[in-house]
Amino acid sequence: MARKSSKERLSNEINAGSMADIAFLLLIFFLVTTTIVEDKGILVKLPPWSEEEPDITRLKERNVFSVLVNASNQLLVRGQPMRIGELKERTKEFISNPQRREDLAETPKKAIISLKNDRGTNYKTYLEVYNELQAAYNELRNEEALKRFGKEYEFCNNQQRAAIRADIPLILSEAEPTAFGEESTE
Amino acid sequence: MSKFAKKRGKSSPKISTASLPDIIFMLLFFFMVVTVLRDAELKVAVNTPQATELTKLEKKSLVNYLYIGRPVKRFQSLYGTKPRLQLGDKISNVHDIPLFLEKHRVKVSENQRPGITSSLRIDGQVTMGIVQDVKTELRKSGQLKVNYSAKPRAN
Numbered sequence: 001m002a003r004k005s006s007k008e009r010l011s012n013e014i015n016a017g018s019m020a021d022i023a024f025l026l027l028i029f030f031l032v033t034t035t036i037v038e039d040k041g042i043l044v045k046l047p048p049w050s051e052e053e054p055d056i057t058r059l060k061e062r063n064v065f066s067v068l069v070n071a072s073n074q075l076l077v078r079g080q081p082m083r084i085g086e087l088k089e090r091t092k093e094f095i096s097n098p099q100r101r102e103d104l105a106e107t108p109k110k111a112i113i114s115l116k117n118d119r120g121t122n123y124k125t126y127l128e129v130y131n132e133l134q135a136a137y138n139e140l141r142n143e144e145a146l147k148r149f150g151k152e153y154e155f156c157n158n159q160q161r162a163a164i165r166a167d168i169p170l171i172l173s174e175a176e177p178t179a180f181g182e183e184s185t186e
Numbered sequence: 187m188s189k190f191a192k193k194r195g196k197s198s199p200k201i202s203t204a205s206l207p208d209i210i211f212m213l214l215f216f217f218m219v220v221t222v223l224r225d226a227e228l229k230v231a232v233n234t235p236q237a238t239e240l241t242k243l244e245k246k247s248l249v250n251y252l253y254i255g256r257p258v259k260r261f262q263s264l265y266g267t268k269p270r271l272q273l274g275d276k277i278s279n280v281h282d283i284p285l286f287l288e289k290h291r292v293k294v295s296e297n298q299r300p301g302i303t304s305s306l307r308i309d310g311q312v313t314m315g316i317v318q319d320v321k322t323e324l325r326k327s328g329q330l331k332v333n334y335s336a337k338p339r340a341n
Binding site: 025040041043071117121134135 | 213249328329
């Protein structure tokens with residue numbers, strides 16, 4: 001009888017010595033597979049490929065906001081040199097046209113941004129310009145959302161966002177870059 | 187009936203747990219070999235510019251990465267110092283992009299394919315020439331959702 005009980009006790013015990021190993025294994029596995037670095041960036045939708053260049057000359061001049069970036073990373077906006085710092089405010093003014101000026105966009109719907117750079121332009125400058133243009137639109141959409149729905153664009157539901165996007169669409173046309181500048185070849 | 191039950195209860199087998207760690211290690215090695223640990227080793231130096239209007243990329247499995255930058259010191263004798271394009275872990279040419287995209291596309295289930303995004307990780311000092319070539323090739327391949335990878339900047 002005594003023998004039986006000792007046997008029974010043995011069979012009921014599970015050796016917990018290896019539990020630590022299992023735990024470490026899981027730990028190591030998850031440590032290795034998870035990547036902590038998150039990827040953030042400016043999300044862009046490229047236009048579909050077509051052989052012919054988009055022709056912006058047939059558009060009304062007042063609706064086109066042309067931004068040129070040359071190989072020395074200088075900006076020319078509607079024929080005027082400009083610093084990147086001013087770009088956002090000028091873009092916002094152009095799109096919304098609060099004073100109904102004759103030389104700015106008729107409505108935000110008709111506003112078109114035309115961006116052209118050189119093959120020698122620094123990518124950093126290009127992205128900064130793109131960022132400012134995007135920022136101008138984001139701020140305008142935000143203002144519109146506050147006015148219309150009383151909350152920021154970020155917190156609007158999909159339907160409200162779509163309504164605002166339809167009224168302030170981001171139309172950005174990128175022309176084939178010029179090739180005057182030195183490319184980084186050294 | 188009672189006879190059987192008694193017998194079974196009596197002869198409960200002892201399982202040796204001494205080999206358990208070995209099995210566990212075997213599993214560990216199996217997973218270590220099988221899992222793709224992280225993105226490819228970078229052969230080009232990429233220091234992305236800063237920006238404010240950032241979107242976070244969800245769903246890592248739907249993202250493919252294209253790197254553009256100057257080859258790092260170790261590979262300069264092999265690839266030179268001009269900015270180059272890296273696809274996966276190979277330094278490649280612009281013509282290799284369609285195949286690279288297709289290889290990624292077949293791994294994604296069909297209903298998720300419209301959500302595939304190309305993340306362009308480009309060094310800030312690179313000039314737009316090569317970037318433009320890559321963009322043109324992406325457009326030709328019908329990959330229009332593009333993310334210009336950037337670091338957050340405080341306003």
